Amino acid sequence: KAGVTQTPRYLIKTRGQQVTLSCSPISGHRSVSWYQQTPGQGLQFLFEYFSETQRNKGNFPGRFSGRQFSNSRSEMNVSTLELGDSALYLCASSWSGSSYNEQFFGPGTRLTVL
Amino acid sequence: QQQVKQSPQSLIVQKGGISIINCAYENTAFDYFPWYQQFPGKGPALLIAIRPDVSEKKEGRFTISFNKSAKQFSLHIMDSQPGDSATYFCAASGVDSNYQLIWGAGTKLIIKP
Numbered sequence: 336k337a338g339v340t341q342t343p344r345y346l347i348k349t350r351g352q353q354v355t356l357s358c359s360p361i362s363g364h365r366s367v368s369w370y371q372q373t374p375g376q377g378l379q380f381l382f383e384y385f386s387e388t389q390r391n392k393g394n395f396p397g398r399f400s401g402r403q404f405s406n407s408r409s410e411m412n413v414s415t416l417e418l419g420d421s422a423l424y425l426c427a428s429s430w431s432g433s434s435y436n437e438q439f440f441g442p443g444t445r446l447t448v449l
Numbered sequence: 450q451q452q453v454k455q456s457p458q459s460l461i462v463q464k465g466g467i468s469i470i471n472c473a474y475e476n477t478a479f480d481y482f483p484w485y486q487q488f489p490g491k492g493p494a495l496l497i498a499i500r501p502d503v504s505e506k507k508e509g510r511f512t513i514s515f516n517k518s519a520k521q522f523s524l525h526i527m528d529s530q531p532g533d534s535a536t537y538f539c540a541a542s543g544v545d546s547n548y549q550l551i552w553g554a555g556t557k558l559i560i561k562p
Contacts, residue, residue, distance in 0.1 A: 378538065
């Protein structure tokens with residue numbers, strides 16, 4: 336079974352630009368969660384999508400948005416990039432989205448904002 | 450009440466020694482406590498998890514100890530090996546977090562050969 340894939344793996348943008356990250360979950364998984372990982376901060380939950388609906392949302396500004404398609408693939412968009420948005424963005428998929436189900440993570444997209 | 454505090458930030462252990470990482474949580478409604486392991490360039494992967502109805506869970510060289518009254522849980526790695534060098538994250542979840550995982554800040558573990 337193929338794992339979670341994320342594209343692109345690396346991205347360099349400048350302040351004020353917008354960016355779209357993509358995540359393909361494991362086949363059969365209907366839940367996709369997005370996290371921001373920064374050194375010393377652990378993983379901060381952005382949002383979770385299940386069957387094309389946002390089911391949970393973390394404490395991030397509205398510049399961070401996402402969506403999920405009918406094939407469970409998900410995209411995350413960040414508008415008006417700030418220097419502080421530089422981070423590793425991780426996508427995780429699971430069968431149902433409950434935290435009691437194991438989450439399978441992709442390798443992440445490393446975003447650098449200059 | 451949603452925080453999970455993890456310590457230490459970094460840890461160096463000799464090969465064959467015991468690595469111990471601690472986590473403390475505040476919300477008594479949390480009822481699921483996983484540990485994830487992350488290697489450089491990879492996403493985290495589930496290592497072991499525990500529910501509060503047991504005080505200890507062991508899988509191979511990895512053991513979670515859980516103290517419900519102290520609201521603490523810890524990961525013990527016995528006979529630590531260089532291949533165990535990674536960043537370890539504890540997490541917790543329950544009804545009050547809408548079943549989303551609340552993560553500790555991570556511990557970078559280095560096993561010296």
